[in-house]
Amino acid sequence: MDRRWTFWIDRGGTFTDVVGRTHDGREATAKLLSVSSAWADSAVEGMRRLMDLAPGAPFPGDRVEAIRMGTTVATNALLERRFARTLLVTTRGFADALRIGDQARPDLFALDIRRPEPLFAGVLEADERLAADGSVVEALDPAALAARLAEVAPEYDAVAVAFLHSDLNPVHERLAGRLAR
Template identity: 50%
Template sequence: MTEKWDFWIDRGGTFTDVIGRDPQGGLHARKLLSENPEAYADAAIQGIRDLLGLKSSSAIPPGLIGDIKMGTTVATNALLERKGDRVLLLTTKGFRDALRIAYQARPDIFAKEIILPEQLYERVVEIDERVRADGWVERLLDVAACHPAIEQAKADGIDAVAIVFMHAWKYPDHEKAVAKVCRKLGFAQVSVSHEVSPLIKLVGRGDTTVVDAYLSPILSRYVQRVAGELGAGPRLMFMMSSGGLTAADMFQGKDALLSGPAGG
């Protein structure tokens, strides 16, 4: 049996459940309110402290914990409550409304009032470039021409960007060039469609990229807070929507939508 504690955590919107296995193999459970700022900063960390017999203000000693595996609804709730980061969408000129128009799906075909879903991006900037379906460059990217509009968005406080160009899954060089510009300008989150979801079909690839840009900053802040409290010792992993586990530093917004539900 391991000489360290292992933890399994379900961090929900209302309650956080913590299961700990001590070095002798015994199981221990703890349930806490997910949000209780007067008592503790983070429910998952507090649950670990409680099971280890530590005070709320105590640092977690190195060497006590082996693995921590967590499912969380942080991204799920941020999406449902529209509390993600402000997002700038950069897309091919002429396709600014492609994600809003989407596939024109109508669940109720006789509805007299069609209410379009709220978009997650705040602003759209069209980039003068064009690649054909076979990867042939029809219109070269003018990198210098991109700067003013992107710089203005950054100056206005937008700190996350989603880059979605036509057929970028086939020819990603234009996206790579614009992503380099955005990172140089200091955007904290740069989600690029050929990296996030390198698949054919603009709308699906674009929606996934926008969601990633919208949620990844919130998720990153939460993961960093938890990892900072734990220190370098424990191996921290998060459950993805697919049901698989990933290292904390690889956990992205696009993979976190169903993290909590996937873990049961």
């Protein structure tokens, strides 16, 4: 008999809901506080309870077929604008690209445009550039970026790295991420 579970989890700011189903169609649910001193992680605790695991028993990953997880925590943080003070590291010349955006707005001809503040608190431009095909136009200088990060990063709680065309060639972003860490 196949005893593998599929789980669907919604982790909210207050409660975590866990729905589990076995291959034979049996379903079970659990609702737990998202943060509690009684467990390290509410999603894992919910799955453990649905599988009737003894406290402290190893989690049986071989009994899990799939886990689908969603969260409203990040959405709520964005809506309430409660998040870490973040430094954006981007390609030189693109510091204002997110602020400018695509000019989409409810009233195209409004003279008094009210935009929300950006999600980042500061921007650091890195001397690097990739072409539209992902090839390196200007190599990232790790020493120069490390020095600039050392100067400004202590003012921030988090660093986000977003370089032009990095979806085609993530080498510069990955290096910048390692330097930021």
